[in-house]
Amino acid sequence: MHRYRIIFxxxxxxxxxxxxxxxxxxxxxxxxxxxxxxxxxxxxxQPRLSFAAPLAVGITGDREYLEIDFxxxxxxEKIKADLNSILPAELAxxxxxxxxxxxxxLASLVKAAFYVAIFSPPxxxxxxxxxxxxxxxxxxxxxKGKKINKRVDIKAFIYNLYLQNAPEEDKLFMFLxxxxxxxxxxxxxxxxxxxxxxxxxxxxxxxxxxxxNGDEFITPEGETLSTFSNGxxxxxxxxxxxxxxxxxx
Amino acid sequence: xxDISRLLASVSRPARYLGREINSIHRDPKHAEVHxxxxxxxxxxVGMSHLGLRILYALANSLPGIYAERVFAxxxxxxxxxxxxxxxxxxxxxxxxxxxFDLVGFTLQYELSYTAILFMLxxxxxxxxxxxRGNDDPFVLGGGPLAYNPEPLTPFFDFFVIGDxxxxxxxxxxxxxxxxxxxxxxRESFLREVALIPGIYVPSLYRDHYEDGKFAAIEPLAxxxxxxxxxxxxxxxxxxxxxxxxxxxxxxxxxxxxxxELFRGCSQGCRFCQAGYVYRPVRERSAEKLREQxxxxxANTGFTELSLASLSxxxxxxxxxxxxxxxxxxxxxxxxxxxxxxxxxxxxxQQAGRLQQGRATGVTIAPExxxxxxxDVINKKVTEEDVLEAAAxxxxxxxxxxxxxxxxxxxxxxxxxxxGLVELVGKISLLGRKRGKGHKKGSPLINVSVSTFIPxxxxxxxxxSLLEQKEIMHRQDYLLRELRKLKGVAFARHNASMSLLExxxxxxxxxxxxxxxxxxxxGSRLDAWNENYSFxxxxxxxxxxxxxxxxxxxxPLYYSDPLPWDHISTGITxxxxxxxxxxxxxxxxTPDCRAACAGCGIGCKVGITPQSASQKAGYRxx
Ligand code: SF4
Numbered sequence: 001m002h003r004y005r006i007i008f009x010x011x012x013x014x015x016x017x018x019x020x021x022x023x024x025x026x027x028x029x030x031x032x033x034x035x036x037x038x039x040x041x042x043x044x045x046q047p048r049l050s051f052a053a054p055l056a057v058g059i060t061g062d063r064e065y066l067e068i069d070f071x072x073x074x075x076x077e078k079i080k081a082d083l084n085s086i087l088p089a090e091l092a093x094x095x096x097x098x099x100x101x102x103x104x105x106l107a108s109l110v111k112a113a114f115y116v117a118i119f120s121p122p123x124x125x126x127x128x129x130x131x132x133x134x135x136x137x138x139x140x141x142x143x144k145g146k147k148i149n150k151r152v153d154i155k156a157f158i159y160n161l162y163l164q165n166a167p168e169e170d171k172l173f174m175f176l177x178x179x180x181x182x183x184x185x186x187x188x189x190x191x192x193x194x195x196x197x198x199x200x201x202x203x204x205x206x207x208x209x210x211x212x213n214g215d216e217f218i219t220p221e222g223e224t225l226s227t228f229s230n231g232x233x234x235x236x237x238x239x240x241x242x243x244x245x246x247x248x249x
Numbered sequence: 250x251x252d253i254s255r256l257l258a259s260v261s262r263p264a265r266y267l268g269r270e271i272n273s274i275h276r277d278p279k280h281a282e283v284h285x286x287x288x289x290x291x292x293x294x295v296g297m298s299h300l301g302l303r304i305l306y307a308l309a310n311s312l313p314g315i316y317a318e319r320v321f322a323x324x325x326x327x328x329x330x331x332x333x334x335x336x337x338x339x340x341x342x343x344x345x346x347x348x349x350f351d352l353v354g355f356t357l358q359y360e361l362s363y364t365a366i367l368f369m370l371x372x373x374x375x376x377x378x379x380x381x382r383g384n385d386d387p388f389v390l391g392g393g394p395l396a397y398n399p400e401p402l403t404p405f406f407d408f409f410v411i412g413d414x415x416x417x418x419x420x421x422x423x424x425x426x427x428x429x430x431x432x433x434x435x436r437e438s439f440l441r442e443v444a445l446i447p448g449i450y451v452p453s454l455y456r457d458h459y460e461d462g463k464f465a466a467i468e469p470l471a472x473x474x475x476x477x478x479x480x481x482x483x484x485x486x487x488x489x490x491x492x493x494x495x496x497x498x499x500x501x502x503x504x505x506x507x508x509x510e511l512f513r514g515c516s517q518g519c520r521f522c523q524a525g526y527v528y529r530p531v532r533e534r535s536a537e538k539l540r541e542q543x544x545x546x547x548a549n550t551g552f553t554e555l556s557l558a559s560l561s562x563x564x565x566x567x568x569x570x571x572x573x574x575x576x577x578x579x580x581x582x583x584x585x586x587x588x589x590x591x592x593x594x595x596x597x598x599q600q601a602g603r604l605q606q607g608r609a610t611g612v613t614i615a616p617e618x619x620x621x622x623x624x625d626v627i628n629k630k631v632t633e634e635d636v637l638e639a640a641a642x643x644x645x646x647x648x649x650x651x652x653x654x655x656x657x658x659x660x661x662x663x664x665x666x667x668x669g670l671v672e673l674v675g676k677i678s679l680l681g682r683k684r685g686k687g688h689k690k691g692s693p694l695i696n697v698s699v700s701t702f703i704p705x706x707x708x709x710x711x712x713x714s715l716l717e718q719k720e721i722m723h724r725q726d727y728l729l730r731e732l733r734k735l736k737g738v739a740f741a742r743h744n745a746s747m748s749l750l751e752x753x754x755x756x757x758x759x760x761x762x763x764x765x766x767x768x769x770x771x772g773s774r775l776d777a778w779n780e781n782y783s784f785x786x787x788x789x790x791x792x793x794x795x796x797x798x799x800x801x802x803x804x805p806l807y808y809s810d811p812l813p814w815d816h817i818s819t820g821i822t823x824x825x826x827x828x829x830x831x832x833x834x835x836x837x838x839t840p841d842c843r844a845a846c847a848g849c850g851i852g853c854k855v856g857i858t859p860q861s862a863s864q865k866a867g868y869r870x871x
Contacts (some may be wrong), residue, residue, distance in 0.1 A: 012254070013254050013257050013263075013267055013269075014267070014269075015258075016257050016258065016263035016264060016267060017264055017267070017499055018264070018500075020501075021264055021499045021500050021501075024499070024501070025271075025497075025499055027551070027553070028271065028497050028550065028551030028552065028553075029271065029551060030551070031551030031552075031553070031583075032271065032497075032548070032549065032550060032551030033551075034548070037583075039583060045583060047583075057263075058258055086271055087271075088269045088271075090269070
């Protein structure tokens with residue numbers, strides 16, 4: 001068996017595709033491309049696809065990860081080209097690479113994700129509001145349960161918030177816990193802010209797993225959190241809300 | 250465009266409006282000589298499940314110079330936003346406003362979607378009445394099964410296509426193209442030209458007459474207006490276009506699978522079934538052709554399910570052979586095959602079982618009526634033994650859900666027939682419980698679905714009445730009470746007032762158009778979706794027009810009465826429908842016309858009735 005990791009984007013209007021729709025689409029696209037999908041055993045065999053972290057509806061993704069098992073080895077470049085000949089540009093595959101099929105899937109490793117919400121026009125007084133938020137000891141949001149809604153404190157899931165403001169827009173960067181040990185989503189964080197405006201756009205910039213020494217976050221490619229945030233012109237090491245004048249990234 | 254993206258972010262299930270699906274066709278509309286909107290007056294998930302729309306989409310886009318796009322009805326939340334922000338309803342592919350198309354063609358599939366047509370025109374910026382449309386407005390056409398009684402919709406449509414759309418559409422597009430080239434901008438000049446195409450009905454070239462409040466006649470007003478308008482039908486399905494590159498939806502649609510069309514038409518001759526009459530005669534594709542198409546469709550789409558569709562698929566003359574070859578082709582390819590339309594005999598259930606290969610989950614059996622007498626009336630040629638055997642086979646195969654289809658309010662139905670229905674369900678539930686003992690799956694759940702009989706145009710029952718509302722409820726109450734006594738049986742009643750509305754519209758005349766418009770103005774939209782439905786709007790609309798439901802549903806009709814759809818010819822003679830109606834009342838069975846031609850008037854040639862794919866030459870319209 002051969003496992004491939006696919007890095008793709010989810011852009012533009014395609015942010016509105018639900019995770020289920022995306023899953024169904026990838027299965028059909030892989031089948032249509034004639035890829036040698038490996039199926040699970042049992043009564044109702046399913047192709048073995050694993051998405052690292054489902055993306056909430058309305059959020060675009062710059063680097064989304066999907067791992068797939070094939071029963072035959074393929075050329076990574078060809079996988080990428082074949083899939084891109086079928087997929088819309090908004091779901092383009094950026095990279096395909098073969099990985100160890102015996103290793104754990106990303107979905108089981110993912111710990112955090114980096115998001116940015118763009119408010120345009122900027123929200124007046126966003127800086128103190130965000131600071132305020134970060135200073136509170138409890139941050140409760142309501143989550144829909146099957147029967148009753150329950151209140152959850154998401155404070156522990158908010159690792160970092162970081163604001164860049166400019167005359168034409170505010171960018172609220174969020175580094176949030178995600179994965180099977182619990183987490184939160186941008187919508188929940190934004191719902192805590194006493195503002196009326198909705199962000200014009202929310203993007204997921206990347207996902208993170210634990211680094212080798214356990215205390216640092218790295219991207220699946222091994223980039224450290226500090227390198228990653230430096231790339232965004234953010235200094236995130238010191239876990240505080242910072243404001244700064246915007247720089248293009 | 251940006252506006253639309255913003256809208257998508259704030260509506261539920263935005264994938265409905267996203268477009269850009271795999272295999273959808275994207276071109277620059279500016280380069281199209283004829284820009285056609287294929288409109289479906291229902292939500293995306295319903296419209297995308299419709300085979301006819303897929304056929305026309307593939308066909309139109311294969312013709313040079315033509316660009317066809319899809320448009321579906323927006324759900325209430327998007328409708329609201331479009332209205333507030335004054336954004337016109339747009340096509341899925343290029344997001345072009347509906348009123349910028351050359352032609353807008355609606356699929357007419359279900360009576361309860363009539364107000365959705367008005368609301369799509371309205372939101373699309375097209376005047377509701379064809380008489381109010383100007384030279385820059387598109388031509389609005391309609392086709393599909395309900396075009397066989399187009400009268401209630403006539404003011405809203407420029408013309409109708411009677412019969413198989415793929416046969417006529419190329420001619421319409423050609424006529425439009427040359428008319429446009431001539432630079433003539435007068436709408437009427439096009440309408441007169443298009444009226445010359447056989448199978449086209451241009452209602453503005455006809456006038457309706459009434460006597461004593463009853464429909465009396467339709468009179469042609471121009472030499473281009475033929476009387477009657479004969480339906481068009483594909484003569485050779487084998488060579489006819491079929492979509493092998495199905496658009497693959499992102500969201501889950503009602504029938505989320507690839508489809509093969511084994512044959513068109515149906516030879517059973519069930520007397521209540523409009524499709525069985527208007528789609529005559531039977532025309533088949535060969536098993537070899539279907540096998541090739543199946544392979545290509547699955548390769549082109551990646552669908553994991555393939556359904557062998559037709560009005561009565563197990564009647565396909567080479568069904569056994571086809572199933573064998575498809576099973577062979579798709580072994581280990583993770584494609585599940587299904588045979589959707591089930592009859593009521595063991596053979597059909599067995600064939601379906603062969604496809605499901607042990608994955609037996611549910612089966613549908615349709616006895617339609619509870620007693621032999623009533624099954625004879627409707628010409629449903631199955632006996633109680635057939636039904637029980639079918640059920641037994643299904644249970645043996647391990648199905649755990651058995652769905653039973655019946656109709657209520659059929660002509661001549663008495664309480665005895667309903668008692669028979671309950672008894673039959675009882676016997677099947679007994680079979681189920683017998684199996685339940687010792688079977689690893691236990692007892693099956695038996696779902697009884699009882700729809701209300703609605704007399705439809707162009708059937709032998711077109712002279713029959715809809716049961717009174719009170720009586721429908723009364724009979725439903727009886728079923729509810731009696732079926733509840735049976736173990737493992739579920740029954741849910743159908744909305745009686747929805748049947749009433751369907752019955753009114755199904756046999757309406759031109760005067761009903763005002764009622765439809767009024768109901769629309771009162772807020773009626775996608776009536777097929779229960780949550781939005783309210784009959785009170787229709788009551789009010791009928792009252793405003795000074796009409797009653799009874800005029801259309803239970804006024805006694807005589808064979809000699811002119812009917813509002815007499816000018817639309819399916820090829821079946823009225824004499825034949827009268828004969829069939831009489832035979833129904835005499836409890837006479839009319840055999841399957843694959844076995845013996847019943848002489849309906851369609852004119853399949855003797856000896857090769859009706860056409861199977863290997864006997865192509867047989868059938869021409871008069
Ligand atoms: S002409 Fe005869 S065989 Fe052909 S559809 Fe009519 S009844 Fe059937």
